[in-house]
Amino acid sequence: MKNLNDAKRIVFKIGTNVLRNDEGEISLSRIYSFIEDIAKLYKQGKEVIIVTSGAVGLGSKKVKISSPDTLAVKQACAAIGQSHLMSIYEDGFEKYGIVTAQVLLTEEDFTHRVKYLNLSTVLNELLKLKTIPIINQNDCVSATELEEEAHGVYEVSFSDNDKLSALVASKLDADLLVILSDIDGLYTDNPKDNKDAEFISEVKEVTSDIEKLGSSASKGGRGGMKTKLQAAKVVTRSGGYVLIANGKAPQIIKKLFSGEAKHTLFLPTEKLQGKKRWIGFATNISGQIIVNDGAKKALIEQDKSLLPVGIVEVRGKFSKGDVVAILDSKGEEFARGIANYNLKDTKNIIGQPSDKILEILGHKNYDAVITKDNIVIL
Numbered sequence: 549m550k551n552l553n554d555a556k557r558i559v560f561k562i563g564t565n566v567l568r569n570d571e572g573e574i575s576l577s578r579i580y581s582f583i584e585d586i587a588k589l590y591k592q593g594k595e596v597i598i599v600t601s602g603a604v605g606l607g608s609k610k611v612k613i614s615s616p617d618t619l620a621v622k623q624a625c626a627a628i629g630q631s632h633l634m635s636i637y638e639d640g641f642e643k644y645g646i647v648t649a650q651v652l653l654t655e656e657d658f659t660h661r662v663k664y665l666n667l668s669t670v671l672n673e674l675l676k677l678k679t680i681p682i683i684n685q686n687d688c689v690s691a692t693e694l695e696e697e698a699h700g701v702y703e704v705s706f707s708d709n710d711k712l713s714a715l716v717a718s719k720l721d722a723d724l725l726v727i728l729s730d731i732d733g734l735y736t737d738n739p740k741d742n743k744d745a746e747f748i749s750e751v752k753e754v755t756s757d758i759e760k761l762g763s764s765a766s767k768g769g770r771g772g773m774k775t776k777l778q779a780a781k782v783v784t785r786s787g788g789y790v791l792i793a794n795g796k797a798p799q800i801i802k803k804l805f806s807g808e809a810k811h812t813l814f815l816p817t818e819k820l821q822g823k824k825r826w827i828g829f830a831t832n833i834s835g836q837i838i839v840n841d842g843a844k845k846a847l848i849e850q851d852k853s854l855l856p857v858g859i860v861e862v863r864g865k866f867s868k869g870d871v872v873a874i875l876d877s878k879g880e881e882f883a884r885g886i887a888n889y890n891l892k893d894t895k896n897i898i899g900q901p902s903d904k905i906l907e908i909l910g911h912k913n914y915d916a917v918i919t920k921d922n923i924v925i926l
Contacts, residue, residue: 552805555723555789557595557675560586561713561779564601565730566795574606576636578796582728583640585801586680590646595675597720598637599683599713603629626687637682647679652686658715659831668719675720685712714779718786718825725783726804727776728795733812734761734773751814754781780814782829787819820924827871827884828924835864835872835891836881837917844876847883848925853916854885856897856905866891868913874923883925885918 562582569575590596607629608616616622634650641648651671657663674681685708710727717725737745751758754777762774780790793800793811803809820828839847843858854874866872867890874883887894893909894917900908902915 551807552724552791555594557597557720557722557724558589559597559599559713559717559720559722559725560801561599561709561725561727562601562795563709563727563729564605566728567600567602568605572605573609574602574636579636580640581799582795582801583637583644585799585805587641587644587646588802589805590680591644597671597675597681597683597716597722599709599716600633600637601684601709603633603684604687605629606632623687630684630687633684634682641680647677649674649679649681651681651683653683653712654686655832658826661826661831664719664826664831671716671720683712683716685709708775710775710779711782714782714790715829717783717788718829721786722783722788725779725788725790726801727779727790727792728800729776729792730794730796731773731792732794732797732810733792734758734777736761747810748812749810751780751812753817754784754814782825784814784816785818785820785828786825787816789816790814824924827886827922828926831871833873833884834870835862835866835887836875837862837872837887837894838875838877838879841877844882847874847920847923851920853920854918854923855902855916856894856900857902859894859898859917862891862894862898864891872918874918881926883923885924886922887918888914889917 560582567575567579569578586596586598603626604616604622607625607627608614610628610632611625613621613625616625630652634648638648651674653667657667671681713725713727716722731739732747734748734751735745736748739745759774759777759781762772762777776792780792783790791804791811791813793804793809797803797809800809804811837854837859838861839854839858840860843854846852846858847854860877864872866887868887870887871884872887873881874885875881889897897905897908897917905915906912
């Protein structure tokens with residue numbers, strides 16, 4: 549992609565802090581500026597999807613709650629604010645003759661493979677109908693903020709709209725994900741705390757060193773740079789570009805596509821196939837398998853399956869067919885895969901050769917606990 553205008557299918561992620569002014573009120577002028585510039589891109593033949601935050605913030609303002617402090621209150625505020633949020637987008641785009649479609653998603657829409665595949669069909673159909681899908685996490689019913697399950701190893705596919713926008717962009721093979729935040733892009737340190745922090749205009753790969761540059765969420769938001777870098781990793785490994793820019797800058801979208809605005813651009817590194825994208829990024833993780841150094845080397849360097857002889861420990865609660873995290877001896881996650889055996893059976897064959905599986909369990913599905921075709925190296 550020589551420049552941003554080459555992108556045909558674009559996902560915009562608009563954060564909570566971008567939607568509000570300094571007093572915490574909804575910034576209608578800014579939202580309508582986004583709508584105007586996105587409408588121009590639409591008129592140029594671009595396919596546009598918007599992932600928007602803001603329902604909880606709008607709802608809490610309506611009922612005069614400064615900071616929702618429990619899950620139930622947050623969910624109630626989301627229910628109150630979502631219709632208001634959608635009406636703003638709907639009314640704004642209607643002035644340009646553009647039809648919008650509301651799509652509310654939870655983690656289950658991604659972690660269940662049939663739902664995940666159907667989601668792609670529905671979103672593609674909405675694009676064929678020349679609509680702009682407006683997507684948000686369904687905070688009113690989502691359980692992603694509940695306490696961790698499965699002895700602390702349970703991990704949901706997404707708990708914020710940064711990751712949600714990345715999953716949508718990945719699933720739809722979007723050319724570009726634009727994340728509008730309250731910062732110009734990625735720095736070597738937090739520029740709000742360190743005046744000497746250097747701006748990074750381009751990232752060729754989201755390495756562990758790059759991920760360390762992430763920080764926690766801004767006041768009023770859920771993500772922060774950490775979740776934006778995680779989102780960038782998902783999209784770039786799916787073959788797309790990611791751009792982070794300051795959504796509070798005047799006419800930011802127009803200036804981005806005319807090459808005038810400051811931003812950080814993340815370049816694609818590879819293109820994982822559909823099933824492996826789902827395994828690596830889109831589904832909940834309900835268990836962990838810790839392997840020895842020999843098994844790690846075989847998985848990474850030799851593209852081998854994970855055999856029981858290479859396993860040293862299992863954690864959590866998982867069934868056959870669930871996606872589990874694969875950790876090394878230092879506790880670092882380096883891969884994910886679909887388990888051929890449940891937790892109990894896997895525990896019983898830890899460290900054993902494959903030809904002992906039938907004798908130990910009384911049944912044998914596979915020689916491997918996870919076959920190589922169902923493993924994604926992270």
